[in-house]
Amino acid sequence: MSEEERRTLGASEFGHGVLKRLEADGIFPEMMDAYRFAIALGLSKGRRTPFTGRRTVFNVGSFDKDEAVSGVISALMEVEAAQVYRVAEELAETGFQMIAPVVDAGEFRFDDFLTSV
Amino acid sequence: MKLLTLRVSNFMPYRGEQVMTFPVTGTRNVTLVHGDNMRGKTSLLNALRWVLYGEVVGRHLRRISSIDILNKDAAYDRDFVVKVSLSFTHDGHEYELVRTMQPKDLIDKPRDDDHFDSSASMRRDGVPISGHLIESEIGNILPNSISRFSFFDGELLQEYEQLVADATESSDRIKDAIERALGVPTLINGRLHVAELLHRAQRQFAKEGNKDSQHARLMQQTLDELEDAKSEQTRLTNLFHSVSEESETLDDELRKYERAESVGARLKELRENVAGLEETRDRALQRRRSLAPGAWLAILSSDIAARKEDAESRLLQSQNSYEESVRSKVEHSLRLSSLESGSCSLCQQDLTSAAVAEFSRKESQEDPSGNISTFSNDLATLARQLQRLRGLGAVSVGSEIIQAEREYDRTTIDIARMRQREDDLVKEVPGIDMMDISRKRQRKDLLQREIGKLDSQVSAQQSKCAGIQKKYDTLVKAAAGGQEASSQLIARKVTLLSSLAEIFEKSVDKLRHKLRAKVEEAATDTFRRLTTEKQYSGLRINDQYGLEIRDHMDRTVSVRSAGAEQIVALSLIDGLSHASNSAGLLVMDTPFGRLDLKHRAEVLSYLPGMAEQVVLLVHEGEISKDRDLAHVADRVSAAYEIERISPTQSRIVAK
Numbered sequence: 001m002s003e004e005e006r007r008t009l010g011a012s013e014f015g016h017g018v019l020k021r022l023e024a025d026g027i028f029p030e031m032m033d034a035y036r037f038a039i040a041l042g043l044s045k046g047r048r049t050p051f052t053g054r055r056t057v058f059n060v061g062s063f064d065k066d067e068a069v070s071g072v073i074s075a076l077m078e079v080e081a082a083q084v085y086r087v088a089e090e091l092a093e094t095g096f097q098m099i100a101p102v103v104d105a106g107e108f109r110f111d112d113f114l115t116s117v
Numbered sequence: 118m119k120l121l122t123l124r125v126s127n128f129m130p131y132r133g134e135q136v137m138t139f140p141v142t143g144t145r146n147v148t149l150v151h152g153d154n155m156r157g158k159t160s161l162l163n164a165l166r167w168v169l170y171g172e173v174v175g176r177h178l179r180r181i182s183s184i185d186i187l188n189k190d191a192a193y194d195r196d197f198v199v200k201v202s203l204s205f206t207h208d209g210h211e212y213e214l215v216r217t218m219q220p221k222d223l224i225d226k227p228r229d230d231d232h233f234d235s236s237a238s239m240r241r242d243g244v245p246i247s248g249h250l251i252e253s254e255i256g257n258i259l260p261n262s263i264s265r266f267s268f269f270d271g272e273l274l275q276e277y278e279q280l281v282a283d284a285t286e287s288s289d290r291i292k293d294a295i296e297r298a299l300g301v302p303t304l305i306n307g308r309l310h311v312a313e314l315l316h317r318a319q320r321q322f323a324k325e326g327n328k329d330s331q332h333a334r335l336m337q338q339t340l341d342e343l344e345d346a347k348s349e350q351t352r353l354t355n356l357f358h359s360v361s362e363e364s365e366t367l368d369d370e371l372r373k374y375e376r377a378e379s380v381g382a383r384l385k386e387l388r389e390n391v392a393g394l395e396e397t398r399d400r401a402l403q404r405r406r407s408l409a410p411g412a413w414l415a416i417l418s419s420d421i422a423a424r425k426e427d428a429e430s431r432l433l434q435s436q437n438s439y440e441e442s443v444r445s446k447v448e449h450s451l452r453l454s455s456l457e458s459g460s461c462s463l464c465q466q467d468l469t470s471a472a473v474a475e476f477s478r479k480e481s482q483e484d485p486s487g488n489i490s491t492f493s494n495d496l497a498t499l500a501r502q503l504q505r506l507r508g509l510g511a512v513s514v515g516s517e518i519i520q521a522e523r524e525y526d527r528t529t530i531d532i533a534r535m536r537q538r539e540d541d542l543v544k545e546v547p548g549i550d551m552m553d554i555s556r557k558r559q560r561k562d563l564l565q566r567e568i569g570k571l572d573s574q575v576s577a578q579q580s581k582c583a584g585i586q587k588k589y590d591t592l593v594k595a596a597a598g599g600q601e602a603s604s605q606l607i608a609r610k611v612t613l614l615s616s617l618a619e620i621f622e623k624s625v626d627k628l629r630h631k632l633r634a635k636v637e638e639a640a641t642d643t644f645r646r647l648t649t650e651k652q653y654s655g656l657r658i659n660d661q662y663g664l665e666i667r668d669h670m671d672r673t674v675s676v677r678s679a680g681a682e683q684i685v686a687l688s689l690i691d692g693l694s695h696a697s698n699s700a701g702l703l704v705m706d707t708p709f710g711r712l713d714l715k716h717r718a719e720v721l722s723y724l725p726g727m728a729e730q731v732v733l734l735v736h737e738g739e740i741s742k743d744r745d746l747a748h749v750a751d752r753v754s755a756a757y758e759i760e761r762i763s764p765t766q767s768r769i770v771a772k
Binding site: 033 | 402405406407409410412413414415416417420421424428502505506508509515518519522523526
C-alpha cells in the first residue's frame with residue numbers, strides 16, 4: 001500500500017536543536033541549508049536513521065522548489081517518488097548525528113566532512 | 118696602576134667565582150684573554166669598571182642596570198649576590214678593592230635597580246680605608262674621567278672618530294677628558310685661584326685706598342659694577358648648570374624609556390597587524406558562510422558523478438538495444454510481405470524455394486514485437502535522470518569552502534600567535550606611562566633651547582665682565598702712583614696679581630699648544646710605525662685633539678678606512694700616554710677587529726711597549742693562536758680562555 005506523499009519535512013527534537021545551533025553559530029545562513037547538508041551526509045553514508053517525536057520544520061514547497069533534493073535522492077537511491085521526503089527526513093537524522101558532536105565541541109569544519117566522504 | 122688579581126662572582130655571564138691573575142715578569146707584560154663573541158670579554162672590562170667606579174656601560178656608553186649585572190642562572194638559583202674584587206699596586210702601595218651588590222632587606226626576589234644595595238670596601242697595604250674616602254682614593258689612582266685611556270673598547274674608538282669632526286657635545290667631553298689626563302686642569306685651577314686672589318686684593322685696595330678722592334669713588338663704582346656683573350654671570354652660570362643638569366637627568370630617564378618606546382612602537386604595529394588579520398579572518402568566515410548553501414552538493418559530488426557515468430553507460434546500451442529492435446522489426450515486416458507476395462519486397466524478383474524456406478525459418482525463430490516500447494520507456498527514464506544529474510553535477514563549491522576554511526584557520530593561528538607576542542611585550546614594559554614619556558621629551562626639547570640661550574647669555578656676560586675688569590685695572594694702575602704708603606703695598610699686590618693672572622691666562626694657552634704638539638709628535642711616531650701605507654707622512658692634531666692623517670704632500674686625507682681609524686686611535690692613546698707620562702695600564706677589548714693582517718702584525722708587535730701592563734681581550738678572528746701569536750708570544754705572561762657553558766654562563770680557564 002503506497003503512502004501519501006509528504007508535504008512537509010520534519011526532524012527529531014535532537015535534529016531540530018542541531019539545525020538551530022548551526023544557524024545560530026553562523027555556519028549556515030539558514031536552517032534549510034543545514035538540513036540539506038545533513039541529508040547529503042546521510043546520502044553519502046547510504047544510511048537512514050528512523051526517529052520518533054517528529055517535529056515539522058519546513059514546507060516541501062519552499063524547501064525543494066527546484067526539486068533538486070528529491071532528484072538527487074531519487075538518482076542515488078532506489079526510492080519511490082511518494083517516499084522521497086520521508087526518506088529525506090531519515091537521511092537528515094543520520095546527518096544530525098554526525099554533525100552534533102563537532103557542533104557541541106565548537107569545532108565544526110566543512111573540511112572534515114568534505115575530505116572524509 | 119698595575120693589576121694583580123681579579124675575582125668576579127655572579128657578574129654578568131660569570132656564575133660563581135672566577136679568578137684571573139695579571140703577572141708582569143721581566144719583559145712579559147701582556148695578559149691575553151681569548152673568547153668568542155657573546156662569551157664575556159666586554160663583561161670583564163665592565164667588571165673592572167664596576168669594581169672601580171660602580172658603573173657598567175653597554176653599547177653607545179649606556180649604563181647597564183643592576184638587574185642585568187646579576188648572572189641569570191644565579192638569579193634563577195636565588196643567589197642574588199654579585200661581587201667583584203680587584204687587587205692592584207699603585208705608587209708602591211698594594212690595594213684590595215671589593216664591590217658587592219645584594220638585595221635590600223625584606224626584598225625576596227629583586228626585580229629592578231631599587232631592590233639592590235651596593236657597597237665597596239678598600240684596603241691599602243692591609244689597612245682599611247674609610248668608606249667615604251674610597252671614591253677619592255680611586256680618583257687619585259685612576260680618575261673615572263681619564264679611565265677611558267686605560268680601558269679601551271670599540272665604543273671609545275667611535276668617540277675618537279668624532280674628534281676630527283666639528284666640535285660637538287661628545288667631542289667637548291672627550292677633549293675635557295684628554296686635558297684632564299694631560300694635567301691641563303691643574304693650570305686652569307691655578308688661573309682661577311689667582312683670579313680669586315686678585316679679586317680679593319682689588320676689594321681690599323678699593324676699601325683702603327683714597328676713599329675721598331674722585332678717583333677712588335670711580336674705582337669703587339667700577340668695582341661695584343664689576344661685582345654686579347660677576348654676580349649676574351654667576352647667576353647665569355648656575356642657571357645654565359642647573360638647566361643642563363635637569364636636561365641630563367631627563368636624558369638618562371628617557372634613555373631608560375627608549376626600550377619602552379621601542380616596545381610601544383612594536384605593540385602598535387602588532388595590533389595593526391592583528392586588526393588586519395582579523396579582517397581577513399572575518400572575510401574568510403563570511404565567504405565560508407556564503408558558500409555553505411552549496412556544501413550539500415559538494416558532499417555528494419563524487420556519488421553524483423559515479424551515478425551519472427553509470428546512467429550514461431546504461432543510456433548508450435539502451436540506445437543500441439532500441440536500434441537493434443527497430444532493425445529486426447523492419448526486417449520482419451519485409452520478410453512477411455515477401456512471403457505473402459512470393460517476390461522480394463526490395464528487388465521485386467521472385468523468391469526461390471530456398472529463400473522461402475530461409476524466410477520461414479527466421480520468422481518461426483524471431484518475434485520482435487513488444488521489445489521496442491520497453492526500450493523506449495527505459496530510454497526516456499534514463500535521459501530524464503541524466504539531465505537532472507548533469508544539472509546538479511555542474512555545481513560544486515567544495516574546494517572554495519575548504520580554501521575559505523583553511524584561510525580562516527591560518528589567520529586564527531596567526532592572530533593567536535600575535536596575541537601571545539603582544540602579551541609578552543606588554544609584560545616587558547609593565548606600567549609605563551607613554552604620555553609621561555612624551556611630556557618628558559617635550560620638556561627636554563624646551564631645556565635644550567634654554568641651554569643654547571643661556572650659553573649665549575653667559576658668553577655675553579663674560580665679555581662684559583672682562584671689559585669692566587680692564588677698565589678697573591687701568592684705574593688701579595693710575596691710582597697706584599698716588600696711593601699713600603699704607604695702600605701702596607696693596608696696590609703693588611693688585612698689580613702683581615694682575616700680571617700673574619695674565620701669565621696664567623697665556624700659560625694655559627701655551628700649555629695646551631705644547632701638549633698638543635707633544636701628543637701630535639708622539640702619535641705621529643706611533644702612526645708611522647703602525648701604518649702599512651708609507652705614503653702617509655704623519656698626523657696633525659686639531660683643537661679637539663682629533664688627529665688628521667697627512668699624505669706625502671702634507672695634505673689632509675679626508676677619506677679614512679675603518680682600519681686607518683683604528684690605527685689613528687691607537688696612535689692617539691700612545692701619544693697621550695707619552696704626553697701624560699701615565700702609561701701604566703692598558704686594557705683593550707677587541708682592538709684588532711677592523712685591522713687587516715699586516716696592520717694586525719704591526720700593532721701586535723708594538724702593543725706590549727705601549728704600557729707597563731697590557732691586557733688584551735680578543736676573539737679568534739683577531740688573534741689566531743696559530744697565525745698571530747708569534748708576534749707577541751715572548752711578551753705574554755698569562756693567557757686565558759673564556760669557555761661557554763651555556764648561553765647565560767661562561768667560565769675563565771687558564772691556558
